[in-house]
Amino acid sequence: MGSTYRKTAEQVLEKIGGEENISSATHCVTRLRMVVNDTEKVNTEELENIEAVKGSFYSNGQLQIILGNGVVDKVYKELMAITGREEQSKEETKEDAGNKGNLLQRVIKVLADVFIPILPAIVTAGLLLGIDNLLTGEGIFFDEASIIDVYPQWADFADIINVIASTAFVFLPALIGWSTVKRFGGNPLLGIVMGLILVHPDLMDANAYGEAVASGESIPTWNIFGLEIQAIGYQGQVLPIFVAGIILAKLEVFLRKRIPDSIQLLLVAPIALLVTGFLAFIVIGPITFAIGNSIIDGFIWLFGTLPVFAGLLYGAVYAPLVITGMHHTFLAVDIQLTTAADGTFLWPILALSNIAQGSAAFAMYFVFKNNNLKGLSGTSGLSAWLGITEPALFGVNLRFRFPFIFAIIGSSIAGMFVTINQVLATSVGIGGVPGIFSIQIGSWGAFGIGMVIVILVPFLLTLLFARLAKPKSLNE
Structure with missing residues (x-):
């Protein structure tokens, strides 16, 4: 071998x-x-x-x-x-x-560099939360009751799974801090510490902040020489630690170049953390918190007000976004939606788009006569159904064009359907067939219908077109 x-x-x-x-x-x-x-x-x-x-x-x-x-x-x-x-x-x-590339491409590249390394932790958490959903969800195996209701001896087992699964989301800023600081050349451990600072238990939880403002409750503050600073945490927030991590890394690199080696241990990390921490609570946090919430509110408004258009559009553009790499920009939105809202309506469409590309590749298995192409279409189709679409996209569907188009048609229809039915994912999991375990239990039926759509529509359209139209690309 x-x-x-x-x-x-x-x-x-x-x-x-x-x-x-x-x-x-x-x-x-x-x-x-x-x-x-x-x-x-x-x-x-x-x-x-x-x-x-x-x-x-x-x-x-x-x-x-x-x-x-x-x-x-x-x-x-x-x-x-x-x-x-x-x-x-x-x-x-x-x-x-x-x-290389323009500003937008460089920004996308940075986002990919930061969020892809932490994806295994997020996906693992999503899968474990799916197991927790099976144990605690009512109406799955018993009428109006969950497994732990019928078998209470499983309750503590479910509790432990929930603790293990939710840790990645509870301490999400620590993960992002580690990856961001590492990406920009700083000490990743300082990135972890910076992330943990922003979710310190002495701070008001970010999830309670909105309720406190709405009810008129007082927000805890620090008073430093007359400057009022709100003592709130940034649980589930992406932008605050992302920006703080960049500043922390740049400041650390700056200090290391100018402070003698003999006293770097005493000065570099304390100064970098202290300065970045103050900036995070005084400037970075409040501004990025507002920006992040505005972005999330914009997506919620679009998918809530124009669900047909939004679902159809995202289902159509997701696969082309993968080709350009721009899909990484939506990973940050997905992660924040799972932690700061009821769930993400974007990720279910992502999973369906991947399945659609796999289905189109599977159809090509019955079209090709060449054994190598048959093997490629079969293995790449399976890979796409398990969440890795590059082999199907670049090896089969884009290469012959029409399977890619029919996969987009299928994912558009399914995206529109699941959006109309308000399908949400509680976490970011495996973006393929196993993704159903990350979907809210009450939406399993609608998501299942979406899966049927992206399995049948791309497969049948691709197969029929190849058999009836006999495109020239098959002769290349």
């Missing part, structure tokens, strides 16, 4: 122009990610004809080659062994790619 991965690495190396054309290389869950010196030397057509390669594309200055989960890391190790290079981190390769 090892020789197979080495052969793939050798083939990839040949088709991208050889070792001298690689500036830097790393990998993610499914893709080799390379910065090449000369894109003209890359033979994309022959590269994609390699058996293990499921597609390729350029993004953020990088050549990204889709190999799939469980394969990419082994091929990458062989590639590094062949070229005699040391393995590189994604951050090093991104830095090598330079600040």
Whole structure:
């Protein structure tokens, strides 16, 4: 098996122009990610004809080659062994790619760099909350009763699961703080501390702040030389710790360059945390809290006032957003909706869009005569149903175009349906078929119908079009 991965690495190396054309290389869950010196030397057509390669594309200055989960890391190790290079981190390769792209692209890239590393914790929490929902939800297995109502001995078990599952959301600012400070070159541990500062139990809980303002209750404040500072926490908030983390990292780097090594331990971290902490409570927190709530209120208004349009639109644009990388901007909105509102109405559409792309890829299995393409469509379809869509998107659907279009049609219809029926996810989970466990129990029926739509519509339309229209792209 090892020789197979080495052969793939050798083939990839040949088709991208050889070792001298690689500036830097790393990998993610499914893709080799390379910065090449000369894109003209890359033979994309022959590269994609390699058996293990499921597609390729350029993004953020990088050549990204889709190999799939469980394969990419082994091929990458062989590639590094062949070229005699040391393995590189994604951050090093991104830095090598330079600040290519416009301002919006660079912002999206930063958001991806910050939120993707914490996604495993969020997804795990979502899955565990799904188990908790099964144990505590009424009307699932018994009429108007839950499992713990009928079997009280399971109540403490459910309680422990809830504690484990909800921790990632309770201390969400600590996760974001760690990732943000790390991304901007600071000490990640200081990012964790900064996040924990913003959810300190001595502060008024952010979730109670709105109720206190509405009822006219007094808000606890600090008085520093006549300056009134509200002593409120930022539980479930994304923007406050994101901005504070950037400032903390930049300040720490600034101080380390100017303070002698012998006294850095005594001065750098205390000064950086103290200054950033004061700024967080005086300026950063209040401003970003208002901005974040305005963004969330805007989405709630749109999906509440124009559900047909909003659901249809988001269902249509999500897959194209994945291609550009802009879908990462909505991850922050999803996370905040799950913690600051009743749930997120965006994430169910994301899950349905992924299933739709998988269904279109599965349909191509019955269209292709080439065994390699059959294998690619089957494995990439399954991958999309489990939440990883790149192999289906770039390896099959975009390559032949019409499956991608029919997948979008299916996800648009399903997005409109679940939005009309007010389907909400209690957490961000696996963006595919297992995603139903992150959906509020009362919405399982509507979400299930949405799943039927995105399974049947893309599959049938793709299959019928291929059989009846016989598109020229199949002959390429």
